[in-house]
Amino acid sequence: MPYDPSAFPPFAVTVDLVVLTVRRHALCALAVRRGEPPFQGRWALPGGFVRADEDLAQAAARELAEETGLRVHDPSVPAQDHGAHLEQLATYGDPKRDPRMRVVSVAHLALAPDLPAPRAGGDASNARWAPVEELLQQGGYGRDTEPVAPLAFDHAQILADGVERARSKIEYSSLATAFCPPEFTVGELRRVYEAVWGVALDPRNFHRKVTGTPGFLVPTGGTTTRQGGRPAQLFRAGGATLLNPPMLRPEV
Amino acid sequence: MPYDPSAFPPFAVTVDLVVLTVRRHALCALAVRRGEPPFQGRWALPGGFVRADEDLAQAAARELAEETGLRVHDPSVPAQDHGAHLEQLATYGDPKRDPRMRVVSVAHLALAPDLPAPRAGGDASNARWAPVEELLQQGGYGRDTEPVAPLAFDHAQILADGVERARSKIEYSSLATAFCPPEFTVGELRRVYEAVWGVALDPRNFHRKVTGTPGFLVPTGGTTTRQGGRPAQLFRAGGATLLNPPMLRPEV
DNA sequence: AGTGCTTATCGTCAGGCAGACGACTATGAT
DNA sequence: ATCATAGTCGTCTGCCTGACGATAAGCACT
Numbered sequence: 001m002p003y004d005p006s007a008f009p010p011f012a013v014t015v016d017l018v019v020l021t022v023r024r025h026a027l028c029a030l031a032v033r034r035g036e037p038p039f040q041g042r043w044a045l046p047g048g049f050v051r052a053d054e055d056l057a058q059a060a061a062r063e064l065a066e067e068t069g070l071r072v073h074d075p076s077v078p079a080q081d082h083g084a085h086l087e088q089l090a091t092y093g094d095p096k097r098d099p100r101m102r103v104v105s106v107a108h109l110a111l112a113p114d115l116p117a118p119r120a121g122g123d124a125s126n127a128r129w130a131p132v133e134e135l136l137q138q139g140g141y142g143r144d145t146e147p148v149a150p151l152a153f154d155h156a157q158i159l160a161d162g163v164e165r166a167r168s169k170i171e172y173s174s175l176a177t178a179f180c181p182p183e184f185t186v187g188e189l190r191r192v193y194e195a196v197w198g199v200a201l202d203p204r205n206f207h208r209k210v211t212g213t214p215g216f217l218v219p220t221g222g223t224t225t226r227q228g229g230r231p232a233q234l235f236r237a238g239g240a241t242l243l244n245p246p247m248l249r250p251e252v
Numbered sequence: 253m254p255y256d257p258s259a260f261p262p263f264a265v266t267v268d269l270v271v272l273t274v275r276r277h278a279l280c281a282l283a284v285r286r287g288e289p290p291f292q293g294r295w296a297l298p299g300g301f302v303r304a305d306e307d308l309a310q311a312a313a314r315e316l317a318e319e320t321g322l323r324v325h326d327p328s329v330p331a332q333d334h335g336a337h338l339e340q341l342a343t344y345g346d347p348k349r350d351p352r353m354r355v356v357s358v359a360h361l362a363l364a365p366d367l368p369a370p371r372a373g374g375d376a377s378n379a380r381w382a383p384v385e386e387l388l389q390q391g392g393y394g395r396d397t398e399p400v401a402p403l404a405f406d407h408a409q410i411l412a413d414g415v416e417r418a419r420s421k422i423e424y425s426s427l428a429t430a431f432c433p434p435e436f437t438v439g440e441l442r443r444v445y446e447a448v449w450g451v452a453l454d455p456r457n458f459h460r461k462v463t464g465t466p467g468f469l470v471p472t473g474g475t476t477t478r479q480g481g482r483p484a485q486l487f488r489a490g491g492a493t494l495l496n497p498p499m500l501r502p503e504v
Numbered sequence: 505a506g507t508g509c510t511t512a513t514c515g516t517c518a519g520g521c522a523g524a525c526g527a528c529t530a531t532g533a534t
Numbered sequence: 535a536t537c538a539t540a541g542t543c544g545t546c547t548g549c550c551t552g553a554c555g556a557t558a559a560g561c562a563c564t
Contacts, residue, residue: 262513318522329534452526454524455521455524456524456526457523457524457525459524461521461522476532477531477532480531480532480533481530481531481532482529482530482531483530483531497520497521497522500523502523
């Protein structure tokens with residue numbers, strides 16, 4: 001069968017981003033306000049079309065930089081100590097997910113430390129960090145007792161999948177450190193787990209677990225007192241990327 | 253910005269399938285021989301274009317049925333006791349992955365019990381089950397001391413990702429039962445783990461683990477002796493889909 | 505300076521689970 | 535009858551976790 005362009009239907013391919021961070025003890029996602037139909041005025045995940053000469057990961061990294069200014073952390077650059085974690089999440093291709101045309105969206109998951117105010121192409125009022133609980137509740141009320149419309153398209157599903165991926169992945173990997181600044185304390189790391197999982201963890205057992213896992217944390221020698229209380233040792237993420245045995249998420 | 257078809261480049265979207273099964277104590281994948289360029293005559297993963305009105309999962313299920321005759325197991329049909337497991341794996345979209353045009357492929361992972369001879373549109377010589385080791389070794393020799401060409405396109409990467417997904421997912425889920433017939437013994441299930449992981453497991457500890465996990469296995473009352481030796485109890489997969497604590501994969 | 509509050513860090517103890525492995529059972533093959 | 539094969543039940547030891555007591559070292563008061 002020779003190459004026949006009419007043998008397959010054309011698709012538009014986009015990348016959508018679930019960008020997560022931890023702010024004020026809550027897991028938050030980046031949302032942008034749609035300026036055009038469909039779903040005009042509603043909140044959505046950031047994203048855009050994949051360009052003709054671009055890999056999917058490149059497109060996701062480009063969109064992430066455009067929306068947040070974040071560079072993606074590249075393991076091949078050892079000196080580069082900052083930058084977000086970015087990974088492919090899943091692909092969504094329901095024929096009716098975009099009323100305009102057939103769009104297949106390759107969703108990506110990005111994890112970032114707490115950032116300054118977001119920018120969406122320079123317009124701050126059209127982008128915000130919102131607690132994922134608030135974005136996922138359908139037709140409820142947000143923090144300001146302001147009615148919240150569901151996310152545009154199937155973005156609520158994408159966000160839920162991204163949050164679930166993050167929740168499960170910090171169990172068995174060092175991914176939680178992606179939410180932390182380059183140097184952090186055990187308590188700050190514990191608060192990341194608590195925010196992402198929405199549970200309280202025993203500080204003593206947590207401390208034993210993370211400091212007792214070889215290669216997970218590397219002490220930098222410094223201490224800090226930015227949390228109040230007794231000064232805490234500062235750490236950097238160690239080379240170990242897998243956590244074995246995993247951190248156990250408490251039952252329910 | 254109004255809707256402008258020229259604002260985004262057109263893509264072809266395909267689904268590719270990593271269909272895994274366990275045959276003769278080895279993890280095998282379904283491969284089909286390409287009948288046309290590019291990569292004519294080389295082995296590849298089964299797959300095809302997504303149709304205009306089709307969801308991605310529907311397209312994958314359709315391709316799976318066309319290649320193997322397998323129906324996908326639908327949890328909403330309780331009486332249906334056979335059928336493959338099918339899940340989305342990842343999406344591959346390098347601009348040069350197909351020399352003809354820009355193709356984004358949404359790979360899916362399917363797990364099936366040992367099947368009769370494969371069929372590829374009725375032509376058996378163009379489809380086969382091959383041990384994944386054989387398909388993944390680059391330019392080596394297969395079981396018949398016959399030189400093996402690498403898989404077409406980026407299918408070696410896709411297969412490797414699918415195998416890795418299967419290997420890790422049987423740790424913490426009941427997915428290994430998808431490789432078994434509807435009724436199976438503890439030993440048969442253990443041989444699945446051994447084939448997928450490529451290790452030997454202690455039969456006594458394995459038996460204790462799987463029979464001691466509530467809801468994982470349900471005895472059917474019958475016994476069988478198809479493996480030789482003492483007759484073994486027959487089980488069906490229980491309702492538990494998550495295995496907690498997980499089955500531990502031995503080190504290295 | 506002292507008191508109280510906060511957070512960090514170290515220790516102890518009991519229970520659960522996994523790895524190693526012995527022992528016994530029930531079939532088919534010779 | 536004996537052996538080979540596979541299945542099933544126990545035992546023991548070590549590791550890890552959850553629960554929680556105790557101490558350390560800062561800050562904000564008075």
